[in-house]
Amino acid sequence: MAGMTAPTPAPSEAPHRSGFACFVGRPNAGKSTLTNALVGTKVAITSNRPQTTRHTVRGIVHRPDAQLVLVDTPGLHKPRTLLGERLNDVVRATWAEVDVIGFCLPADQKIGPGDRYIAQELAGVKRTPKIAVVTKTDLVDQRELADRLIAVDRLGRELGIEWAEIVPVSAVADRQVGLLADLLVPLLPEGPMLYPEGELTDEPEQVMVAELIREAALEGVRDELPHSIAVVVEEMLPREGRPADRPLLDIHANIFIERSSQKGIVIGPKGSRLKRVGTTSRRQIEALLGTPVFLDLHVKVAKDWQRDPKQLRRLGF
Numbered sequence: 001m002a003g004m005t006a007p008t009p010a011p012s013e014a015p016h017r018s019g020f021a022c023f024v025g026r027p028n029a030g031k032s033t034l035t036n037a038l039v040g041t042k043v044a045i046t047s048n049r050p051q052t053t054r055h056t057v058r059g060i061v062h063r064p065d066a067q068l069v070l071v072d073t074p075g076l077h078k079p080r081t082l083l084g085e086r087l088n089d090v091v092r093a094t095w096a097e098v099d100v101i102g103f104c105l106p107a108d109q110k111i112g113p114g115d116r117y118i119a120q121e122l123a124g125v126k127r128t129p130k131i132a133v134v135t136k137t138d139l140v141d142q143r144e145l146a147d148r149l150i151a152v153d154r155l156g157r158e159l160g161i162e163w164a165e166i167v168p169v170s171a172v173a174d175r176q177v178g179l180l181a182d183l184l185v186p187l188l189p190e191g192p193m194l195y196p197e198g199e200l201t202d203e204p205e206q207v208m209v210a211e212l213i214r215e216a217a218l219e220g221v222r223d224e225l226p227h228s229i230a231v232v233v234e235e236m237l238p239r240e241g242r243p244a245d246r247p248l249l250d251i252h253a254n255i256f257i258e259r260s261s262q263k264g265i266v267i268g269p270k271g272s273r274l275k276r277v278g279t280t281s282r283r284q285i286e287a288l289l290g291t292p293v294f295l296d297l298h299v300k301v302a303k304d305w306q307r308d309p310k311q312l313r314r315l316g317f
Contacts, residue, residue, distance in 0.1 A: 014065060015190040016065060016066060016067075016190065016191070016192060016193070017065065017066040017067075017185055017186070017188040017189065017190050017191065018066060018067040018068075018069070018188060018189070018191045018192065018193055018194050019068070019069065019098075019099035019100070019187075019188030019189050019191070019194075020069045020070075020071055020097065020098040020099050020100075021068055021069070021070055021071070021098055021099060021100045021101070021102060021184050021187075021188075022070065022071040022094050022095065022098045022101055022102070023035065023070070023101075023102045023103075023104050023133070024091065024095070024101060024102070024103055024104065024118060024122070025103060025104030025105060025106075025115075025118065025135075026112075026114035026115060026117075026118060028106075029104040029105060029106050029135060030104055030106055030135035030136055030171060031104050033135075033171045033172065034102075034104065034133070034135060034169065034171045034177070034180075035059045035070045036059065036171070037171035037172075037174065037177045038059065038061050038068070038070060038177060038180070038181055039059035039060065039061055039070065060195050061181060062193075062197055063181070063185070065185065066185040066188060067193045067194055067195065068181060068184055068185060068188065069194060069195070071094055071098060078117065081306045081307050082306065082307055082308075082309065082312065083306040083307075083312060086312070092121070095122075095125050095128060096125070096128075098128060099128070099129075099187060099188050099189060100128065100129050100130070100131065100164070100184055100187040100188065101122065101125070101128050101129070101130045101131070102130075102131045102132075102133045102180075102184070103118065103119070103122060103130055103131070103132050103133065104133045104135050105132065105133070105134055105135065105148070105152055106134075106135050106136045106139075107134050107135065107136050107137045107139060107140045107144065107145055107148050107168065108136050108139040108140050108144075110148075110151070111148075111151050111152070111155055115155070116155070119155055119156075119159050119161065120159060122159075122161060123159040123160055123161050129164040129187045130161060130162075130163055130164060131163065131164050131165045131166075131167060131180075131183060131184065131187075132152045132153075132156065132163045132165070132166040132167070133167055133169060133180060134148055134149060134152060134166070134167070134168040134169070135169055135170070135171065136170060136172070137168045137169060137170040137173075137175060137176075138170040138172055138173040138175065145168055148168075149166055149168065152166055153166060164183075164187060165183045167179060167180055167183055205236070205288075205289065206233045206236060208288060209233050209236065209251060209253070209285050209288070209289075210231040210232065210233045210253065211231075212281045212284045212285055212288065213231045213233075213253055213255065213277065213281040213285075213295075213297070214229055214230070214231040214255075215281070216276075216277045216278075216280040216281035216284070217229050217231065217255055217266060217277045217281075219277075219280070228257050228258040228259075228262060228305075228306065229255060229256070229257060229266070230255075230256045230302070230305065231253055231254070231255050231256070232253065232254050232256065233251060233252070233253045234252045234253060234254060235250070235251070235252050236249060236250070236251050237249070237250050238250075239294065246292075247291055247292065248291075248292050248293070248294055249289065249291050249292070249293045249294070250293075250294050250296070251285065251293055251294070251295050251296065252296045252298075253295070253296070253297055253298075254297075254298050254299075254300050255277075255297060255298070255299045255300070256300050256301070256302040256305060257299065257300075257301055257302070258301070258302065258303060258304055258305055258306065259301065259303070259304075260301050262301075263299055263301065266299050267299055274297060274299065277297065278295050278297050281295065282295045
């Protein structure tokens, strides 16, 4: 039957596809920003501090022909603590379960040992299709971008990774974000919608609220703190006795740090930084939940929690 090809189905007959994709890349490669750009709203926390996403935040992209569920894993890195090892296990478990992997490499940085480490791990994941996503293209000129694309292609060949696509994008300038979605969709299996229309994430609200507080607490706190902040929302309850048209949600949350010496850094002179954390995160929580919020924040010490299995469990890892 050489030369005979099946007729292409008309667009109306094209099957609906649905499945999971995850973005991998070293910390700060633009994974969360890309997730948010694709979903069109803020679901994964973004920070210019590396290593901020700890939970697998799923953003859901709804399209007439497909539903793409984005799983945002923590950055893979050489672990130095028990927390680091657990995060890496989460990453590998996720890779095995998704339908397509997007490997994010920032256009404004040469391929480094961190990228190579991840690429070597990726080469071991045989069955899952992989797209190389060159991010932050708004930060480089055409020549630099061309160099980076060639380097990514070469990296794949060296390690025996066959990229399904290599695509340059800028989430910030909204360049080729739609194209990336168009390239991811055909790699998903055929199937019905996995989530109701209009749902943007399946993270429980409490987890998202904790992440927003944690993001605000990281802003402006430099150096030794990125990993040593954990946030636990103790309770979220509607204030009793409020009129129906003026609801208020009471949120009580603890910000945990590892050493008492860090307390002053998070609280700031005369409590100024903690106040700013409260104001910033409250605004974002209100936007997320669509209701006025009273936010009560406390800073507590959980000594060396990153190395202590009991404390890791209590803090949700």
